[in-house]
Amino acid sequence: MNRLRGPFETVLIASGILAPEGARPEKSLAEIDAENMARVMAVNAIGPALVLKNLPRLLPHGLRCVVGVLTARVGSIGDNHLGGWYSYRAAKAAANQIVRTAAIEIARKRKDAVVVSLHPGTVETSFTKAYPGHPKVAPSEAATNLVEVLDQLTSAQNGGFFDWVGKPVPW
Numbered sequence: 001m002n003r004l005r006g007p008f009e010t011v012l013i014a015s016g017i018l019a020p021e022g023a024r025p026e027k028s029l030a031e032i033d034a035e036n037m038a039r040v041m042a043v044n045a046i047g048p049a050l051v052l053k054n055l056p057r058l059l060p061h062g063l064r065c066v067v068g069v070l071t072a073r074v075g076s077i078g079d080n081h082l083g084g085w086y087s088y089r090a091a092k093a094a095a096n097q098i099v100r101t102a103a104i105e106i107a108r109k110r111k112d113a114v115v116v117s118l119h120p121g122t123v124e125t126s127f128t129k130a131y132p133g134h135p136k137v138a139p140s141e142a143a144t145n146l147v148e149v150l151d152q153l154t155s156a157q158n159g160g161f162f163d164w165v166g167k168p169v170p171w
């Protein structure tokens with residue numbers, strides 16, 4: 001990121017893993033593995049945190065700018081009715097907290113900044129390959145949906161968590 005110059009009016013952070021290669025999301029407590037859990041945390045929570053760390057100097061002053069971080073509805077603690085997926089859920093919940101905290105800090109110097117967590121829906125990517133029975137949207141459709149959501153957001157929604165139709169997701 002040191003080589004990027006900016007300013008960027010729109011930034012999307014879309015990195016993540018469901019589980020490390022060769023592993024799968026846990027179905028029970030007994031499947032928790034410290035190394036796998038640490039890897040899922042590193043990619044889903046610490047990775048976006050490091051991008052956010054470098055972001056303030058790349059955002060414009062005095063202009064609206066939006067930063068969307070793809071987390072996931074399964075990172076919602078309030079919406080967790082199914083259980084399972086300990087590492088991924090916890091890592092996305094941590095990412096949501098990092099996004100919310102960054103949004104507060106960034107808005108101190110950039111009143112027109114909108115920094116949010118986004119849930120893209122269930123999308124046909126490598127993430128969902130192992131779940132053929134679920135209805136999914138194409139990546140292009142998911143991207144269009146998220147761009148439309150970002151276009152509608154104002155600084156009043158800074159620090160929020162929204163799904164692909166722009167509806168707030170419970171924390």
Ligand SMILES: NC(=O)c1ccc[n+]([C@@H]2O[C@H](COP(=O)([O-])OP(=O)(O)OC[C@H]3O[C@@H](n4cnc5c(N)ncnc54)[C@H](OP(=O)(O)O)[C@@H]3O)[C@@H](O)[C@H]2O)c1
Binds near residue numbers: 015047119128
């Ligand atoms: N697909 C879904 O249904 C769904 C649902 C909810 C949330 N999400 C979230 O949406 C985001 C995008 O997922 P996707 O569905 O587009 O999956 P994807 O196609 O597998 O994309 C994941 C991205 O993360 C990058 N990545 C993985 N490990 C990385 C690492 N160690 N360092 C840097 N980048 C890394 C990958 O880069 P490379 O291509 O270089 O490996 C890839 O660009 C993720 O955060 C995911 O949690 C997806």
